Amino acid sequence: MLNGFFQPKSVAVIGASRNPNKVGHVILKNLLESFKGLVYPVNPNADEILGRKVYPSVLEIKEKVDTAIIAVPAKVVLKVVEECGKKGIRYLLMITSGFGEIGNYDLSKKLLRLLKKYNLLCLGPNILGTLDTRSGFDSLFLPRDRMERPKTGNISFITQSGAVGSAILDLTASEGYGFAKFVSYGNALQIDESDLLEYLGKDKETKIICMYIEGVKDGKKFLKIAKKVAKKKPIIVVKGGVTKAGSKATLSHTGSLAGSAEVYKGVFRQAGIIQADSLEEMFEIAKILDKSIKPKGDGIQVITNGGGHGILCADAIVKSGLKMAKLSKKTVKYLKKIFPSNVIIRNPMDLLGDATDERYKLAIEACLKDKNIDILLVVLLYQTPLVSENIVDILIEANKKKIKPIIVVSTGGDLTKPIRKKLEENDIPCYLFPKNAVRAIRELVRYYLF
């Protein structure tokens, strides 16, 4: 169990620093601000940092310590690890870099020997850290005014690259994504992507697993674990280094042998992993799998107040190999009776630019009842003045019934952001553009139906 990397009861910050620009200061500050457990700063050259008593070594701490975050220069790492071993600390988060990634294999070997000697579990070296939104354990070495933290949710993200991880966390946090756990695993000297995948597979707080990987350390192990986990929850992967130029660069980045793109593609498919083509796509897919219920089939009905958007949705649906649903005769008859004659009752259903909240409500209710329809793709262009804020509640009410997946496309700027945010907070996945919504729906359908 890797719980000590996410929800320890007590943690030592080795290399805690008074200097606000140092990694050891930032980590301590973050922990003090959000972590619910005990925190012990360690530094032989300081007495007090951020109002906390500082210990010269972990050996001076009397209480039990579960986890150590190590942010000291590479040259003193071995000494510090030895002390952790002696103290009986089991989990090491090795922020320190300067190992295999710069060719210092000797240091890596020595570290590995110590890990074995004391039966330690070590994440890294060369990592950004971990984040657990429930325990508040935040070992990320980036300050909060540079990287926003996401709110509590169901997505966990494993990333080999710390920078990719930090940039994505910052972006998704500000877009309102909810995370369970985040982990950067760097050089994967001991604990690798497969171990983390296995752990998150069993983690009850994790519903969706996203991964950015450059290489897999042990292909057989990965395939075996991924197969098992993918049966329980969706895994979405972005693989860096799928071209020769990219793959060459992975070698100097995390020391990974990227391997051929085709081989990876095959492994992912075999394991039941969803391979996304970009970071953007990965999180767009994660969102729909997180929020949406299981569709009963792949027939999509588009409802729109903008004809052009309806057409673009239809194009995207057909291009993706998904199906445009065909409204039942009963639904058509009913809607023809209650709607103005110029409303286009077909697929896409065009409620027109003068669509009111009420018109949306009637259309959505009719489509939820229609057995020909499996999924509702609702285009909501909030620029037209006859839809009001109430449309949001209408959509949320309809979605709460959990009859069919409802996905929203809402193109617009800052004025429309609160609309999308409220919908998503109520489990309706929203997308800015038809193409992105349909790409996500395709993966939703594939995940549940194929």
Place this chain on the structure above:
Amino acid sequence: MLNGFFQPKSVAVIGASRNPNKVGHVILKNLLESFKGLVYPVNPNADEILGRKVYPSVLEIKEKVDTAIIAVPAKVVLKVVEECGKKGIRYLLMITSGFGEIGNYDLSKKLLRLLKKYNLLCLGPNILGTLDTRSGFDSLFLPRDRMERPKTGNISFITQSGAVGSAILDLTASEGYGFAKFVSYGNALQIDESDLLEYLGKDKETKIICMYIEGVKDGKKFLKIAKKVAKKKPIIVVKGGVTKAGSKATLSHTGSLAGSAEVYKGVFRQAGIIQADSLEEMFEIAKILDKSIKPKGDGIQVITNGGGHGILCADAIVKSGLKMAKLSKKTVKYLKKIFPSNVIIRNPMDLLGDATDERYKLAIEACLKDKNIDILLVVLLYQTPLVSENIVDILIEANKKKIKPIIVVSTGGDLTKPIRKKLEENDIPCYLFPKNAVRAIRELVRYYLF
């Protein structure tokens, strides 16, 4: 010349209304707020609206009127147009709907007859309106608290669908895109997409033309005009209705025969038009063509402070058929001398997570000098604390020299938005993700080099 739709000296708003929910009120209000010319509200049942004298008919206005915005019910349209003809108004913006798009071809025919009789130029019917950011002429019938207006710039956007237009205007405005002119042409009863294309082709304020079209009215005319215009400035098109389902929907939307996707693709290629796959892509391409200088070749050097992002850039570049540049020996030698030994001086060049502004500056300067490099793709992950706000000025300074195109990828949330905004205000196109940046660079290269 269609100048009267964008920069008239005087305009009558026929159907001006006291009711703030009515289109005729919104348009009047928008004009009064931003238009620099003369505005005459027209309504037989009101004396004063928004503090302005109201005329019962355009015939009662003594001064010359260039343009009429018509926002009256369909049943009185012909009377109103007749009066415009008699008054000598040449330009009609026909907001009113209820013509061919609902099968009322008779009304369309009668309108066409009047246009001929009085030699009138008519945009629409069934349009959202037009916007000219320089004259402040804003005939869009959507209120500003529902749809943000873009700032002055070089992009003009022709859209058949008003709703696509409004959603995109709102989004791009809030993202800081600069527009010259916007025009929604609806049913295109008289003035069609080709006329507008020809006009914007000659318009000095328009540097880039974006188009959302569902069908082309006269293929030969379009091809002839597009060929001519594309030689002078880039045209980027999104075609709605490229599948059978989408194309069927265009018929009821704007009455367009969408035609086969392949035929359109061929026409666009022949004309030298860039066909974008989505609205998002269209504006990402518009941005790079608007801001970037002409590249001398297609060799791209990636500079990054995050290894993962470097790899994703390299993957995207190779997949797009673009070239990874090869640093000259001289550059490598120079940078090896001045940089710490762990900095990776290759392509991608990884300045590492502890990269400072200064390190970026040195790398960028060296690459600008290196003749092996044509384009700089700079990844700037602002989450790492050793880059400061000064990096923005360093990039702007480098870009001002206009030696090579500099494109930035900066992944992040609200904290990083001001960075991207300032860079773009200084003509450095920014993208959230490697894939999107590279897709845009591909079109930049194609436009200038092939």
